[in-house]
Amino acid sequence: MRLTLNISRFDPQTDANPAPQAYPVDWERHETVLDLLIRARQQDPSLAFRRSCRSGICGSCAVQIGDRSRLACQTLVREVAADGDILSIGPLRGFRQLRDLVADMDPFFAALNRVVPWVITLPDHAGLVSPEDAARIESPATCILCGVCDAELPPAGSATPAALVKNLRLAVDPRDALGAQRLKLAGLTAAGMRTFRELLPSLCPKGIKLPVVGE
Amino acid sequence: MLFHDVVIVGGGLTGLMAACEAPPGLDVALFSKIYPTRSHSGAAQGGFNAALGEDDSVEAHIFDTVKGGDYLGDQDAVEVLCSEGPEVIRSLDRMGVPWSRRPDGRPAQRSLGGAGFPRACYAADISGHVVLHTLYERALAAGVRLYPEWHLVEILIEEGALAGLLLYHLATGRLEVVRCRVALLAAGGYGRIFQKTTNGHSNTGDGTAVAYRAGAVLADMEFVQFHPTTLTGSNILISEAARGEGGYLRNAAGERFMDRYAPQKMELAPRDVVSRSIFQEIKEGRGLDGGSVNLDLTHLGREKILRQLPQITELAHRYAAVDPVREPIPIEPAQHYSMGGIRVNLDCETTIPGLLAAGETANVSVHGANRLGGNSLLETVVFGRRAGRHLGKAAAGRPLPPPPRASLADALGRWQANFSAGPRHPDDSAAAIRDALNRTMTDKVGVFRTGEELGEAMAELAALRTRYDALRLSPGERPFNTELIEHLELGCLLELGEITAGAAFRRTESRGAHYRLDHPHRDDARWLHHTLARRGADGRAVYEAGPVSITRFPPQERGY
Numbered sequence: 001m002r003l004t005l006n007i008s009r010f011d012p013q014t015d016a017n018p019a020p021q022a023y024p025v026d027w028e029r030h031e032t033v034l035d036l037l038i039r040a041r042q043q044d045p046s047l048a049f050r051r052s053c054r055s056g057i058c059g060s061c062a063v064q065i066g067d068r069s070r071l072a073c074q075t076l077v078r079e080v081a082a083d084g085d086i087l088s089i090g091p092l093r094g095f096r097q098l099r100d101l102v103a104d105m106d107p108f109f110a111a112l113n114r115v116v117p118w119v120i121t122l123p124d125h126a127g128l129v130s131p132e133d134a135a136r137i138e139s140p141a142t143c144i145l146c147g148v149c150d151a152e153l154p155p156a157g158s159a160t161p162a163a164l165v166k167n168l169r170l171a172v173d174p175r176d177a178l179g180a181q182r183l184k185l186a187g188l189t190a191a192g193m194r195t196f197r198e199l200l201p202s203l204c205p206k207g208i209k210l211p212v213v214g215e
Numbered sequence: 216m217l218f219h220d221v222v223i224v225g226g227g228l229t230g231l232m233a234a235c236e237a238p239p240g241l242d243v244a245l246f247s248k249i250y251p252t253r254s255h256s257g258a259a260q261g262g263f264n265a266a267l268g269e270d271d272s273v274e275a276h277i278f279d280t281v282k283g284g285d286y287l288g289d290q291d292a293v294e295v296l297c298s299e300g301p302e303v304i305r306s307l308d309r310m311g312v313p314w315s316r317r318p319d320g321r322p323a324q325r326s327l328g329g330a331g332f333p334r335a336c337y338a339a340d341i342s343g344h345v346v347l348h349t350l351y352e353r354a355l356a357a358g359v360r361l362y363p364e365w366h367l368v369e370i371l372i373e374e375g376a377l378a379g380l381l382l383y384h385l386a387t388g389r390l391e392v393v394r395c396r397v398a399l400l401a402a403g404g405y406g407r408i409f410q411k412t413t414n415g416h417s418n419t420g421d422g423t424a425v426a427y428r429a430g431a432v433l434a435d436m437e438f439v440q441f442h443p444t445t446l447t448g449s450n451i452l453i454s455e456a457a458r459g460e461g462g463y464l465r466n467a468a469g470e471r472f473m474d475r476y477a478p479q480k481m482e483l484a485p486r487d488v489v490s491r492s493i494f495q496e497i498k499e500g501r502g503l504d505g506g507s508v509n510l511d512l513t514h515l516g517r518e519k520i521l522r523q524l525p526q527i528t529e530l531a532h533r534y535a536a537v538d539p540v541r542e543p544i545p546i547e548p549a550q551h552y553s554m555g556g557i558r559v560n561l562d563c564e565t566t567i568p569g570l571l572a573a574g575e576t577a578n579v580s581v582h583g584a585n586r587l588g589g590n591s592l593l594e595t596v597v598f599g600r601r602a603g604r605h606l607g608k609a610a611a612g613r614p615l616p617p618p619p620r621a622s623l624a625d626a627l628g629r630w631q632a633n634f635s636a637g638p639r640h641p642d643d644s645a646a647a648i649r650d651a652l653n654r655t656m657t658d659k660v661g662v663f664r665t666g667e668e669l670g671e672a673m674a675e676l677a678a679l680r681t682r683y684d685a686l687r688l689s690p691g692e693r694p695f696n697t698e699l700i701e702h703l704e705l706g707c708l709l710e711l712g713e714i715t716a717g718a719a720f721r722r723t724e725s726r727g728a729h730y731r732l733d734h735p736h737r738d739d740a741r742w743l744h745h746t747l748a749r750r751g752a753d754g755r756a757v758y759e760a761g762p763v764s765i766t767r768f769p770p771q772e773r774g775y
Contacts, residue, residue: 045644113355117352
């Protein structure tokens with residue numbers, strides 16, 4: 001099978017604006033969008049994109065595929081295109097395009113700092129965590145900081161979406177001195193939190209289900 | 216030009232642990248070719264070994280590790296690894312690692328291959344991921360200066376000692392000199408020399424290759440671990456935890472064939488044994504079509520599979536179109552881990568003054584000829600911590616070296632030689648050379664080796680090197696010049712591939728993961744030593760023997 005990748009190209013040293021470039025590529029049923037990007041780069045080594053683990057755990061290859069942001073390595077081509085289609089690929093929506101599919105991640109990572117993104121360990125904590133408490137941490141702790149939620153969801157409260165996930169993961173940790181008080185850091189209403197919790201699983205590459213905290 | 220007291224290269228578990236454990240007040244900067252949370256440590260699934268259980272002991276962990284490594288591991292280093300393990304696990308717990316838990320609240324532990332006890336602390340099957348992110352959080356808390364997307368190009372040496380580093384900054388497209396008193400390399404492994412590997416695209420051994428070029432000694436490069444269970448085709452890792460939780464390996468006839476090869480440990484024999492057994496089954500015609508066997512989890516039940524192994528369930532579903540709850544997963548062995556690396560002592564010091572190394576980049580030789588599951592994650596945090604704590608002393612003992620001059624001029628000359636004003640080599644490409652390297656390594660330097668094939672591999676790799684040297688890139692320092700990065704990575708891969716093949720050719724015995732069909736037995740009289748490799752004046756590797764530390768367990772025959 002064959003399709004055309006329509007990839008947003010931008011080189012800050014030569015281009016005033018991004019412009020799409022077409023890459024016709026062959027594909028097979030089991031392949032991912034990342035496989036096709038790698039094939040396109042073999043045709044044109046100047047095409048820049050990030051990738052590393054190719055198994056959905058490192059978060060490098062988050063890009064916009066068609067109408068929404070996804071991990072290229074986790075997206076099977078057959079889920080988003082058919083034989084002969086044109087598939088558009090661009091950098092994460094709303095992020096500054098540094099070059100081609102490479103988005104500026106610095107503001108994304110910097111935004112985590114707003115929620116004090118580490119466990120402030122209670123000095124007298126004995127190191128025991130019940131399996132029930134551990135289970136509440138589990139889903140938000142699968143966050144890979146890929147940036148897809150920040151690209152897809154409007155800001156809610158004063159924390160960015162990924163920072164909010166981190167905040168909730170920490171808020172349910174019994175070792176943490178702040179605990180549920182962390183919700184104040186996010187400046188989010190109960191209604192805003194419910195909406196966020198409902199929207200997140202369908203677009204998050206890890207399908208994160210947020211725990212209910214203090215509502 | 217930048218300068219810091221201490222520079223760490225690599226933002227995976229080892230580098231982050233070292234940054235977190237460095238003495239407060241020390242000026243530490245961490246440079247990483249990708250954002251630290253993208254490091255391949257995060258892909259580790261199974262767990263961190265530590266003798267925490269009532270029935271378990273540090274002594275038993277040491278013995279299992281030494282035996283698992285086929286007696287090539289340095290027993291003084293193994294003792295450090297195993298005895299510091301429990302304390303480091305407790306420290307990670309305080310840092311906020313979300314371990315899976317026992318009913319009484321302590322970290323849960325599972326069995327992995329070659330271990331006498333359930334010894335691996337884990338978080339479902341995303342153990343590396345959760346610790347990576349916790350250490351990243353702690354590095355933020357500690358105020359470590361992070362430099363993401365800086366690629367190591369050269370280590371600058373003046374008068375035999377570290378004078379600085381040369382790094383390429385992807386965002387600006389510029390080469391920068393970074394001066395420091397001491398540098399720690401924690402840059403991971405080099406699995407991408409192989410076509411079939413579980414390693415991510417970034418695992419190109421830059422730290423190891425660049426240190427070797429700068430004069431560091433490498434050790435035991437012939438010992439390459441092939442993980443038994445990777446998805447056929449994509450070679451995405453399916454954790455040993457799948458067998459630790461009770462999964463079976465079956466051939467095409469549905470037989471649990473491990474009873475022929477390791478009747479006591481069965482599926483939980485060490486990885487070298489299991490990988491060879493799988494290939495033996497396939498070779499003797501009992502594999503599935505396309506050269507696989509099955510990993511069968513169906514008898515574990517849906518609830519246990521989804522609770523303990525959620526990630527691999529998803530991976531099998533997405534990348535192999537298989538539902539492990541209902542059907543077996545076709546798997547094949549693939550390269551997974553590099554036992555070899557930069558030779559270091561127990562303080563993580565290399566042979567170059569001012570240069571330290573730890574983690575998969577290094578060889579302190581805790582794994583010997585074959586690593587046990589759960590011991591590499593442990594190594595990252597135990598030796599990351601040791602390196603971090605040693606950085607203060609190492610930096611205090613070393614004034615900031617003067618700005619590099621001759622070494623920098625030489626390095627810039629080599630840098631310019633990558634580029635050409637004219638067109639690139641018209642008939643060749645980095646991608647084509649890399650593909651040929653990968654195929655040679657997987658076909659001829661794999662699980663079963665012969666002197667003849669290793670000799671062929673060495674000749675093929677030398678020819679690839681000649682082709683590589685003729686490649687030229689278009690000039691210009693451009694942001695995110697990933698073509699340039701892949702070019703530099705290929706140079707490292709070729710270098711490490713040649714040493715791997717050369718060391719394997721030289722070692723005419725079989726030990727751990729190094730199996731020679733033409734020399735099928737271990738030969739302690741001739742080969743109970745490390746293979747040390749240094750770069751000779753003509754650029755070719757010079758090999759010699761190095762002693763193995765044997766403190767408590769004299770070599771015995773290794774049966775499972």
